[in-house]
Amino acid sequence: xxxxxxxxxxxxxxxxxxxxxxxxxxxxxxxxxxxxxxxxxxxxxxxxxxxxxxxxxxxxxxxxxxxxxxxxxxxxxxxxxxxxxxxxxxxxxxxxxxxxxxxxxxxxxxxxxxxxxxxxxxxxxxxxxxxxxxxxxxxxxxxxxxxxxxxxxxxxxxxxxxxxxxxxxxxxxxxxxxxxxxxxxxxxxxxxxxxxxxxxxxxxxxxxxxxxxxxxxxxxxxxxxxxxxxxxxxxxxxxxxxxxxxxxxxxxxxxxxxxxxxxxxxxxxxxxxxxxxxxxxxxxxxxxxxxxxxxxxxxxxxxxxxxxxxxxxxxxxxxxxxxxxxxxxxxxxxxxxxxxxxxxxxxxxxxxxxxxxxxxxxxxxxxxxxxxxxxxxxxxxxxxxxxxxxxxxxxxxxxxxxxxxxxxxxxxxxxxxxxxxxxxxxxxxxxxxxxxxxxxxxxxxxxxxxxxxxxxxxxxxxxxxxxxxxxxxxxxxxxxxxxxxxxxxxxxxxxxxxxxxxxxxxxxxxxxxxxxxxxxxxxxxxxxxxxxxxxxxxxxxxxxxxxxxxxxxxxxxxxxxxxxxxxxxxxxxxxxxxxxx
Numbered sequence: 001x002x003x004x005x006x007x008x009x010x011x012x013x014x015x016x017x018x019x020x021x022x023x024x025x026x027x028x029x030x031x032x033x034x035x036x037x038x039x040x041x042x043x044x045x046x047x048x049x050x051x052x053x054x055x056x057x058x059x060x061x062x063x064x065x066x067x068x069x070x071x072x073x074x075x076x077x078x079x080x081x082x083x084x085x086x087x088x089x090x091x092x093x094x095x096x097x098x099x100x101x102x103x104x105x106x107x108x109x110x111x112x113x114x115x116x117x118x119x120x121x122x123x124x125x126x127x128x129x130x131x132x133x134x135x136x137x138x139x140x141x142x143x144x145x146x147x148x149x150x151x152x153x154x155x156x157x158x159x160x161x162x163x164x165x166x167x168x169x170x171x172x173x174x175x176x177x178x179x180x181x182x183x184x185x186x187x188x189x190x191x192x193x194x195x196x197x198x199x200x201x202x203x204x205x206x207x208x209x210x211x212x213x214x215x216x217x218x219x220x221x222x223x224x225x226x227x228x229x230x231x232x233x234x235x236x237x238x239x240x241x242x243x244x245x246x247x248x249x250x251x252x253x254x255x256x257x258x259x260x261x262x263x264x265x266x267x268x269x270x271x272x273x274x275x276x277x278x279x280x281x282x283x284x285x286x287x288x289x290x291x292x293x294x295x296x297x298x299x300x301x302x303x304x305x306x307x308x309x310x311x312x313x314x315x316x317x318x319x320x321x322x323x324x325x326x327x328x329x330x331x332x333x334x335x336x337x338x339x340x341x342x343x344x345x346x347x348x349x350x351x352x353x354x355x356x357x358x359x360x361x362x363x364x365x366x367x368x369x370x371x372x373x374x375x376x377x378x379x380x381x382x383x384x385x386x387x388x389x390x391x392x393x394x395x396x397x398x399x400x401x402x403x404x405x406x407x408x409x410x411x412x413x414x415x416x417x418x419x420x421x422x423x424x425x426x427x428x429x430x431x432x433x434x435x436x437x438x439x440x441x442x443x444x445x446x447x448x449x450x451x452x453x454x455x456x457x458x459x460x461x462x463x464x465x466x467x468x469x470x471x472x473x474x475x476x477x478x479x480x481x482x483x484x485x486x487x488x489x490x491x492x493x494x495x496x497x498x499x500x501x502x503x504x505x506x507x508x509x510x511x512x513x514x515x516x517x518x519x520x521x522x523x524x525x526x527x528x529x530x531x532x533x534x535x536x537x538x539x540x541x542x543x544x545x546x547x548x549x550x551x552x553x554x555x556x557x558x559x560x561x562x563x564x565x566x567x568x569x570x571x572x573x574x575x576x577x578x579x580x581x
Contacts, residue, residue, distance in 0.1 A: 035073035082380055121308070128307045138288075165256075166286055246289065357514050424465075444505060473497075
């Protein structure tokens with residue numbers, strides 16, 4: 001049983017969690033559909049009893065009863081619609097965190113922007129359909145036989161005609177779905193690509209404007225937009241054709257039943273009231289199908305969203321044992337690193353170890369993989385082979401959120417989210433204490449800079465830190481990395497935009513990390529950043545060529561004029577499958 005639960009997709013699990021709510025909607029639907037018979041019975045009684053007896057009192061009583069029944073039907077229908085809206089909202093609450101997780105995790109696995117954003121769009125599509133009038137049609141369909149049976153009871157030929165009309169509409173719906181379904185999926189994908197392209201244009205607006213790329217970008221967007229429009233028009237036309245056919249067929253069928261009923265009444269086989277009642281009941285029997293067709297596009301989109309959500313890997317991370325806070329060191333053991341979508345590895349068989357209180361500078365010619373190694377050290381790029389360990393535990397043994405509290409990371413692309421300075425430093429921790437935020441800012445040498453801003457720590461930085469200079473963004477990114485005094489701090493080119501005071505603050509921050517027994521890993525190409533570290537690793541051609549004490553490694557590099565060095569024994573890194581030279 002537990003294995004079956006594990007295999008249930010997130011969307012299916014969300015529906016199962018609302019099973020009792022859907023059962024309540026079903027009960028309300030049963031009551032609404034039974035009360036829908038009021039009109040038929042009212043007409044039957046008026047024609048067959050009131051008009052025959054000429055009793056006004058009977059008409060008044062029947063009218064009052066019908067009025068109460070209609071009011072009750074309207075009230076229950078209103079409550080049913082509100083129940084479905086709230087079910088949709090609760091399902092959104094259950095699925096949205098997973099969709100947000102997917103948006104942040106899928107890009108790390110090589111997913112494009114469209115694929116990463118799709119789960120969030122799917123959750124919205126799913127919720128929108130559940131909150132619309134579309135689901136009521138599917139709740140009403142099981143009660144269609146009641147109205148068809150009513151037509152059969154009035155006269156078998158009336159029932160046969162009503163059933164034949166319903167079967168024709170259902171058959172047309174299934175054929176249209178088979179033909180339109182693939183086009184609907186393609187149209188949805190094209191619309192998503194168009195939106196992703198618009199968002200990319202917004203993010204790169206400065207580059208596009210400065211280099212006159214606007215017309216070319218607009219032409220490419222128009223091609224994407226044309227594909228999306230063509231697909232949406234195709235789906236819309238198919239749905240419109242089916243909807244028009246269903247409406248006309250229902251009107252023709254209702255008139256045909258009225259005509260057949262009139263003929264049967266002339267022949268004395270049914271009464272005049274039965275003729276009118278059969279017409280009303282046949283119309284009500286086909287109403288759910290017509291309503292379903294009217295919302296078919298929303299239903300098809302919601303079904304595709306449901307399938308995609310269930311096909312995703314488990315969005316929430318699996319449970320992990322709570323490991324103790326790391327305090328001993330970091331080890332990289334035979335790690336081979338490859339970026340998703342790239343066949344060849346970038347780093348091959350990396351091996352080194354750092355003890356608490358150490359600081360490592362990773363240096364390399366441009367493009368040799370030092371940033372890739374930095375990503376692996378913080379767990380955002382799992383090794384294709386080998387492992388990265390904190391206190392002997394591989395990073396994938398940690399709960400992601402728990403591990404994040406022990407890590408500080410400053411990537412080359414700072415990726416600052418819109419928010420206040422304090423929120424940015426505290427990593428949007430709602431329980432952050434002011435003293436911890438200020439301590440991180442002071443450790444990064446950014447406190448004076450921050451209080452000089454218009455609203456100080458409450459200054460909003462804009463998306464990507466748009467209101468800040470490059471140097472200010474880098475100081476803020478360093479403060480965020482230092483927040484909470486993490487054990488391991490990985491900084492990728494942290495001084496690329498820093499002035500002299502900024503570099504001094506960076507050196508003090510690294511010294512402070514070492515003094516409190518933490519670890520610092522610095523990816524850099526500027527020699528001034530090496531003053532606070534005690535270890536250096538040289539990465540060339542995808543391998544760690546040298547690793548060891550800073551002065552020894554730098555001496556080995558300088559002796560060979562900065563060329564690809566032959567590792568000296570004290571600092572050599574043995575590679576898997578080869579002897580140390």
